[in-house]
Amino acid sequence: MAAAITRLVRPKSSIARWARRCLSASAASGANSHTPPYNNSSAINLKPQLSRKGQEENGNIHWVFLGCPGVGKGTYASRLSTLIGVPHIATGDLVREELASSGPLSAQLPEIVNQGKLVSDEIIISLLSKRLAAGKAKGESGFILDGFPRTIRQAEILEGVTDIDLVINLKLREDVLLEKCLGRRICSQCGGNFNLASIDIKGENGSPGIIMAPLLPPAHCMSKLITRSDDTEAVVKERLRLYNEKSQPVEEFYRSRGKLLEFDLPGGIPESWPKLLQALNLDDYDDKHSIAA
Numbered sequence: 001m002a003a004a005i006t007r008l009v010r011p012k013s014s015i016a017r018w019a020r021r022c023l024s025a026s027a028a029s030g031a032n033s034h035t036p037p038y039n040n041s042s043a044i045n046l047k048p049q050l051s052r053k054g055q056e057e058n059g060n061i062h063w064v065f066l067g068c069p070g071v072g073k074g075t076y077a078s079r080l081s082t083l084i085g086v087p088h089i090a091t092g093d094l095v096r097e098e099l100a101s102s103g104p105l106s107a108q109l110p111e112i113v114n115q116g117k118l119v120s121d122e123i124i125i126s127l128l129s130k131r132l133a134a135g136k137a138k139g140e141s142g143f144i145l146d147g148f149p150r151t152i153r154q155a156e157i158l159e160g161v162t163d164i165d166l167v168i169n170l171k172l173r174e175d176v177l178l179e180k181c182l183g184r185r186i187c188s189q190c191g192g193n194f195n196l197a198s199i200d201i202k203g204e205n206g207s208p209g210i211i212m213a214p215l216l217p218p219a220h221c222m223s224k225l226i227t228r229s230d231d232t233e234a235v236v237k238e239r240l241r242l243y244n245e246k247s248q249p250v251e252e253f254y255r256s257r258g259k260l261l262e263f264d265l266p267g268g269i270p271e272s273w274p275k276l277l278q279a280l281n282l283d284d285y286d287d288k289h290s291i292a293a
């Protein structure tokens with residue numbers, strides 16, 4: 001399988017250097033789960049020294065989003081990918097696309113998936129490698145990976161396939177996460193996803209408060225809401241425990257390489273999105289691009 005993996009080489013980009021600056025600024029100020037990077041002035045003072053020209057010429061972004069189930073990692077990865085114009089690649093989508101195609105793996109995949117087995121690291125990395133090579137051929141200027149790597153073994157294999165500049169670890173207090181997971185509802189008629197949990201935790205002893213508005217359904221869905229059978233407290237807690245067990249070595253893998261950016265979500269999307277852009281030094285990216293356009 002290793003032979004089938006193409007190592008994708010790309011020039012060192014200015015955006016990669018800038019991502020590293022971003023990281024060293026966070027590291028220097030001791031940003032961690034207790035002191036979110038967006039709260040320290042040195043990170044904010046270190047605005048990217050990037051010209052628009054530099055971004056357009058060398059705008060390769062090789063980023064990974066980590067975060068436990070329910071944290072909204074897919075949402076943030078997808079928004080960022082739209083903002084900076086690189087594809088959001090979720091490995092679950094790659095498997096689904098391969099199943100729907102007539103690719104070389106489409107014959108063995110249904111068997112694996114139908115038997116409820118996990119798709120092997122080799123198959124995932126082969127699909128990912130193929131996807132990245134196709135993107136490069138089309139002139140894509142990078143990617144944001146979502147849901148990969150999940151294990152340290154996958155992280156090691158990924159190293160052999162491509163360089164990763166930055167790993168954004170999205171975190172949310174476990175009590176809030178649990179409440180959000182337990183608040184999830186699906187409309188049994190239209191399939192819409194909603195969330196009834198309304199979170200408003202006051203800040204105390206120097207730790208910030210968290211506000212997350214519920215995502216309420218329209219009136220006609222309200223009486224048709226159902227809860228997924230696996231959104232029970234015991235199942236959600238077990239899912240989180242398993243996630244932490246597997247992800248901690250992956251976080252450590254990237255932390256030791258100076259690539260991990262810890263980001264504590266301060267609330268829902270309206271609260272978190274601007275702060276995430278700030279932590280990534282992208283908060284004036286919108287303006288720059290509208291000027292460039």
Ligand SMILES: [Zn+2]
Pocket residue numbers: 187188189190191192220221224
């Ligand atoms: Zn509905």
